[in-house]
Amino acid sequence: MMRFAQWLHRWVGLVMLIQVVLWVVSGFYFSTQGHHAMSGHQYKVNPTGLVIRHTMPEVGIDEVWQRYPRALSIKLYRVADEPQYRIELASERVYLHGDTGQPWHTNAEQAKQLAVATYDGPGSVNSVVPITETNELVDWHGQGYQVLFDDDLNTRVYVDAANGQVIDHRNTPWLIADWAFKLHFMDYSGARSFNHLLIYTAALLALWFTLSGALLLVQNLRRGDFNPRRKPTLLESLQHQNKPIASGCGGGGTCGLCKVKITEPTTVTTAESHLLTATELSAGIRLACQHRDHGQIVTLLNDQVRDFELTLVGKYEHSEAITEMVFDSAPVCDYQAGQFMQFKIPTANSGALFRHYSFATKPGGNQQLHFLVRRVPGTKEFPRAGVGSSYLLSLQVGDSVNAFGPFGDFVATDSSETSREQIYIAGGVGIAPIHALVANEHARQRHLFHGARTEEELIFADDFRADASLHYYPVIDKFVHEEVATWLEQNPGDYDFYVCGPPAMLAATLQLLADKKIPKSRIRYDDFGI
Amino acid sequence: MTIAAGQAKQSSSKWRVWHRWLSLIFGVQMVIWSISGAYMVFFELSFIHGNHLVQSTPQELPNATSVRSVQDVIDAYPRAREVTLQSAFVDGEWVAVYKIFAHRQTFLVNAQTLHTVEFNEADIRANAERLYAPSKPAPIASVLLLTQNAPSEISPSLLPIWQVNFDDFGSSSFYMSPITGELITKRHDFWRGFDIFWMLHIMDYETREDITNWLLRSFILGTGLLSITGIVLLVFTIGRSRRKGAQS
Numbered sequence: 001m002m003r004f005a006q007w008l009h010r011w012v013g014l015v016m017l018i019q020v021v022l023w024v025v026s027g028f029y030f031s032t033q034g035h036h037a038m039s040g041h042q043y044k045v046n047p048t049g050l051v052i053r054h055t056m057p058e059v060g061i062d063e064v065w066q067r068y069p070r071a072l073s074i075k076l077y078r079v080a081d082e083p084q085y086r087i088e089l090a091s092e093r094v095y096l097h098g099d100t101g102q103p104w105h106t107n108a109e110q111a112k113q114l115a116v117a118t119y120d121g122p123g124s125v126n127s128v129v130p131i132t133e134t135n136e137l138v139d140w141h142g143q144g145y146q147v148l149f150d151d152d153l154n155t156r157v158y159v160d161a162a163n164g165q166v167i168d169h170r171n172t173p174w175l176i177a178d179w180a181f182k183l184h185f186m187d188y189s190g191a192r193s194f195n196h197l198l199i200y201t202a203a204l205l206a207l208w209f210t211l212s213g214a215l216l217l218v219q220n221l222r223r224g225d226f227n228p229r230r231k232p233t234l235l236e237s238l239q240h241q242n243k244p245i246a247s248g249c250g251g252g253g254t255c256g257l258c259k260v261k262i263t264e265p266t267t268v269t270t271a272e273s274h275l276l277t278a279t280e281l282s283a284g285i286r287l288a289c290q291h292r293d294h295g296q297i298v299t300l301l302n303d304q305v306r307d308f309e310l311t312l313v314g315k316y317e318h319s320e321a322i323t324e325m326v327f328d329s330a331p332v333c334d335y336q337a338g339q340f341m342q343f344k345i346p347t348a349n350s351g352a353l354f355r356h357y358s359f360a361t362k363p364g365g366n367q368q369l370h371f372l373v374r375r376v377p378g379t380k381e382f383p384r385a386g387v388g389s390s391y392l393l394s395l396q397v398g399d400s401v402n403a404f405g406p407f408g409d410f411v412a413t414d415s416s417e418t419s420r421e422q423i424y425i426a427g428g429v430g431i432a433p434i435h436a437l438v439a440n441e442h443a444r445q446r447h448l449f450h451g452a453r454t455e456e457e458l459i460f461a462d463d464f465r466a467d468a469s470l471h472y473y474p475v476i477d478k479f480v481h482e483e484v485a486t487w488l489e490q491n492p493g494d495y496d497f498y499v500c501g502p503p504a505m506l507a508a509t510l511q512l513l514a515d516k517k518i519p520k521s522r523i524r525y526d527d528f529g530i
Numbered sequence: 531m532t533i534a535a536g537q538a539k540q541s542s543s544k545w546r547v548w549h550r551w552l553s554l555i556f557g558v559q560m561v562i563w564s565i566s567g568a569y570m571v572f573f574e575l576s577f578i579h580g581n582h583l584v585q586s587t588p589q590e591l592p593n594a595t596s597v598r599s600v601q602d603v604i605d606a607y608p609r610a611r612e613v614t615l616q617s618a619f620v621d622g623e624w625v626a627v628y629k630i631f632a633h634r635q636t637f638l639v640n641a642q643t644l645h646t647v648e649f650n651e652a653d654i655r656a657n658a659e660r661l662y663a664p665s666k667p668a669p670i671a672s673v674l675l676l677t678q679n680a681p682s683e684i685s686p687s688l689l690p691i692w693q694v695n696f697d698d699f700g701s702s703s704f705y706m707s708p709i710t711g712e713l714i715t716k717r718h719d720f721w722r723g724f725d726i727f728w729m730l731h732i733m734d735y736e737t738r739e740d741i742t743n744w745l746l747r748s749f750i751l752g753t754g755l756l757s758i759t760g761i762v763l764l765v766f767t768i769g770r771s772r773r774k775g776a777q778s
Contacts, residue, residue, distance in 0.1 A: 014764055020757055023563075028750045034742040050611050051632075053604045061600050061615055070590050073616035076600055090588045195574045203568040210564040213557055220550050236543045249767050250542030289543065 002219055003274065006254055009212040012205050019186070019202055020209075026184040033177060040174030043121030043155055050078040057083040057098030064096065079106075079164035080114055086163070095163040106164040108145055115147035115157035118166045123151025134158065136170045136178075138191045234260060234288035234298055245300060251289035258288040261299040261407070266291060279307040283342060283354060283404045299407065308333055308341075311400045313368065315393075318459045320375075322429055323393060324360065327369045327401075335406035337362045337436035338498075338526070341369070344402040345391045355388030358433035358500075358526065359406070360460075362440035372432040372459060410526035412437055413496050420496050420522075421445040425509055427480055427501025428452065433526055434500055435460045438470065447471040447495075449487075451480030451505065481509040488516060499525040542766050549759040556752040559733070566727035578724045580716040583702050585663035589617050592624045597641040606644055609633045615641060618711055619660060620653055629710060637709050649692075649711040651675070657711050658694040658704050671697040675708065683717045683725065 013020075030038070055078050064074050068087045075086040076098065083098025095104040106114065108128045116125065126148040133141040136158070143161035148154075153171035160167050178190065185194040186202055224230055235258050238245040249255040256275030261284050268281055269290045276285055285301070310327035317323050333341075340358040347353055360370040373393060376386040395401060410433055412422075422444050426434040431450060438448055448470060452458045455476055464472045475483045480501070497518065499509045506525060513523055553560075576582070603613050612631040617624045618638055626641035638647040649657070655673050662668035674693045680686040681693070684705055691714060694704040700718035707714050729738040733746040 010764065010767060013760060017761060017764065024750055024754050024757060028747065028754070031741055031743075031747045031750060035739075051608070052600075052610050052613060053608050056601065056604065061613075062597060065591065065597075065615065069593075072588050072590055073614055074591075075612060075614040077612040090590075193575075194571050199571050203564070203571040206564040207568050210557070210561040213553060214561050217550070217553055217557055221554075225550055226554060233543065236547075239543055250546040250763050252546065252763075252767075255767070 002216070003254070003270070005212040005215045005219075006252060008208060009216060010254075012209040012212070016202070016205050016209055020206070022183045026180040029177070029180045030184070033173065037173055038177030038180075040155075040168065040170045042153060042169075042171065042173070043119050043123075043149075043151065044169045045118060045120045047117040052076060052078060052083065054078075055081055055083045055098070057085070059085075059096070059098060059101040061085075063101070067101075068094065079104075080110065080117065084164065104163055105143075106145075106159060106161045110164065111145035111159040111161065112147055114159050114164055114166055115145075118169070119149065119155070119157060121149060121151045121153070121155055123149035123155060126150040130161075131158075135190055136175075137167055138189070140167055231292040231294055234258075234262075234291050234293045237293040238288055238298070238300070245288060249289075253287060253289055256287065259285050259301045259305065260288045261301060262286050262291070263297045263299070266296075277307065279344070279402065279404065283307075283344070285404075300409075301407065305405060305407065307402060307404045309400050310369065310403050312395045312397050314397065315395075318372075319454070319456045322457065322459055323373050323375070324459075325371050325373055325392060325395075327371070328367060329369050332367050333369060333406065335359055335363050336411045337440035338410040338412065338433045338524075339406040339408040340410075340433070340526075341371070341403045341405035342407060343388065343392065344404065345388045347387070353387060354404075355392075356407075357392075358408075358410075359436050360432035362436045370432075372429045374429045408526065410498070410500070410524055412441060412498075413524075415441075415443040418496070419444055420494050421447065423484070423495045423497050424448045425480060425484055425497065425499045425501070426450050427505040428457070429459070430501035430505075430526070431459050432500075434498060435463070437498055438464070438467075445469075445471075447473065447487075449473045449475060449480050449484050451475040451478070451483075451501065453477055479508065480505060481512045484509065485512055485516075495522065497523045497525075499523065542763070545759050545762045545766075549756065549763055552752060552756040552759060556749055556756050559749050560753060560756070562730050566731040569727045570724060570731070573720055573724065578721050580702065580718050580721060583663055583704075583716055583718065584661050584713065587660065589619075589624060591615065591617055592626050597626055597628075598644055602644065603628055603630065603639070606639075607632050618647060619657055620647055620649065620711070622656065638711070647711075649706075649708055651692075653711060654692045654694065654706050654708070657706060657713075661704070661713055662696065664698060669697040671695045683722060684715060688714060 036042070057076065061074055061076060064085050064087060065071060068074070068089065070089060072088040072090065075088070077084060084104055085096040085098055087094040087096065096102065097104050108130065112125050112128050129146045129148065131144050131146050134146065136156075140158070140160070144167070145159045145161065147157040147159060149156070153173060155169060155171045157169050158167040159165070181192045182188050182190070185192060186199045187193045187196060220226065232240070233251060235245065235251050245258050245260070253269070253271030259276070259280070263284060266284070266286050269287075271290055272281065272287050275287065288298070308329045308331070310329050312325060313328050314326040315323055337359070340356045342354045342356055345353040345355055357371040357373065360372050373389050375393060376389045392401070422441055424434045424438055424446065426449070428451070434448070438446055446469070448464060450458060450461070450464065450473065452474070458474050458476070461474060464470055473483060473487070497513055499506060501509070510523070510525060597615065600613055604610055607630050610630050610632040614629040616627060616629055618627045627638045627647055628641050628644075629636060629638050639645060640647055651673055655670060658670065658673070659668045672695045674695070675690060676693050677690040680689050684691070688705065690708055692706040692708055694706060696702040700720060702716065702718040704716050705714045706712065725738065729735055732738070732741045733749060734740040734743050
């Protein structure tokens with residue numbers, strides 16, 4: 001219902017956009033001008049003193065009645081200094097001169113005098129133009145005159161030649177108002193009619209537009225969106241912090257672009273159940289606009305994030321503990337070097353756990369994805385410690401697994417922005433994202449410090465040694481950060497640092513870099529590489 | 531996408547918050563405008579004016595009567611500006627009368643005697659029945675001469691006036707002049723509804739005719755702001771759909 005209201009409000013809004021603006025603008029014009037200013041009657045007065053006794057007609061009223069025995073009424077009055085009879089018949093009106101009994105005719109000079117008699121503005125007559133019709137008098141046509149005055153409002157007075165009546169005054173403000181009426185009533189015939197098919201349609205659409213809006217407003221009220229002390233939504237917080245979060249609808253819950261990963265258990269809203277897949281929902285993916293920010297941990301996703309089905313195509317044991325697993329992905333996974341995937345690990349009670357593994361090779365080579373898996377033996381205290389690795393390692397070629405991603409901002413700095421030399425510091429399976437980053441870096445000088453417990457655990461060492469332009473520093477059974485410290489003392493300079501490895505190694509290395517006063521913007525690290 | 535657009539995008543939820551707050555204040559009036567506007571649009575203006583309640587019965591001047599000359603009328607009423615020979619339905623018959631407009635007043639005199647013609651309740655009732663179009667006999671519920679207080683549906687300047695109330699669909703009322711016996715104006719429930727919706731449309735709840743009041747002006751300006759925020763949100767949405775389309 002609410003989604004329909006939102007859809008309706010948006011599409012009708014699009015269709016009605018221009019007309020709503022026209023209603024607002026023309027309405028404001030009416031409200032600033034007022035009736036009188038728009039009437040064209042700024043300089044109009046009614047002539048006074050036209051008593052009949054000064055111009056008694058030569059032809060008596062009984063004579064007129066004899067000529068028109070079927071008259072409904074016969075009216076006698078003055079037009080300027082002459083008497084006029086108006087005979088009302090069932091189908092027409094006849095105007096006679098009271099002295100001659102002949103049909104009335106007003107000439108241009110008389111029309112000018114009659115116009116002046118109804119005018120009290122500052123101007124004088126500029127010209128008298130004979131007309132038979134005009135856009136400014138919708139229902140009038142016949143013989144007549146337009147009497148133009150040279151005043152500030154461009155007043156023109158219309159006089160009917162058949163009866164000498166001043167039909168009306170018109171001027172520039174009237175013309176503007178007439179356009180405002182045309183726009184407001186959507187009636188471009190000039191008749192100022194507001195009963196026609198076009199405006200029926202517009203009125204119906206406008207009703208749908210405002211009523212759906214009101215419905216949405218009620219929903220906002222019930223959701224507490226107007227509570228002045230409400231917490232901002234995650235979307236608002238992220239936008240406020242200038243984080244790169246996509247949003248098409250600005251928090252309406254309709255575009256489904258502001259996907260984030262929320263670690264803590266979070267309810268699923270109606271919008272989310274429409275816009276997110278079941279896999280996404282079970283992976284903790286939510287829409288940032290749908291939840292309030294109360295300090296929960298939120299991970300940003302980018303546009304490519306989605307779920308993949310990965311089929312195992314190969315397993316290579318690098319060492320007793322570390323196995324490289326190769327999967328085919330469907331569809332092709334478009335990732336950046338340094339990012340990771342989240343693997344869905346089924347559990348015994350039909351639930352699922354998620355484990356993170358970094359891409360171990362640079363993207364784009366082929367459709368195959370490489371990951372390093374370290375065998376973690378489970379213990380009595382932490383029975384789940386090895387669940388992910390033992391599940392993955394139990395897979396056979398041809399088996400498939402669901403994964404979700406890619407995630408992560410452990411990616412290379414922009415080589416078009418900086419040409420600093422790159423220093424990579426890796427320990428254990430932390431070499432996986434580093435391997436991808438090293439292989440993907442083409443422009444800048446590279447130094448790799450690679451720590452491992454044994455020579456055989458120096459995964460990818462052959463690749464690194466074969467790379468002639470890479471400065472490779474393997475570190476066996478020593479603290480890798482100490483090697484880095486020594487090297488930095490001998491080679492002071494401005495570098496970008498990438499650090500990935502076990503928690504202790506990571507902490508020690510970051511501490512070293514902090515001691516060396518390396519700006520935080522120069523350091524990128526990933527602590528998922530264990 | 532340019533950098534500037536990217537930055538605008540970053541504030542899209544701010545636009546939505548503004549859109550919500552403005553709609554809380556001005557959106558309600560927009561609903562009222564659309565409902566009142568739709569009412570005024572859907573009912574034909576001539577129906578609202580009650581033209582369907584009145585039948586046109588062209589009445590020729592009564593035959594075989596010799597009328598007094600205009601000179602006699604002018605002698606009696608030297609300030610006359612308009613003199614009209616017409617017919618009037620008085621005491622159950624059509625008589626020739628002069629309607630005279632003099633000294634800002636209009637009145638009738640018998641065209642043969644030049645005596646003033648007056649309309650009593652029976653004459654008013656007879657004329658109302660004669661003019662009432664929907665049915666014969668007209669279902670007249672009451673005939674009242676209003677002299678002191680005008681009901682809100684007519685201008686006090688029309689007083690004194692006869693109010694003829696019909697017991698019909700729409701509770702029609704004819705307002706007839708006690709001086710000329712003519713139908714001055716007519717009202718029915720759809721006119722009354724129109725009047726209320728007009729009041730709501732122009733937000734003048736007192737006189738129902740001042741379209742220049744500041745309440746109306748400020749709500750129009752507020753609605754303008756609301757429209758701008760809505761258009762911006764709409765542009766975001768359209769821009770989003772286009773990007774999606776380009777990807778697929």
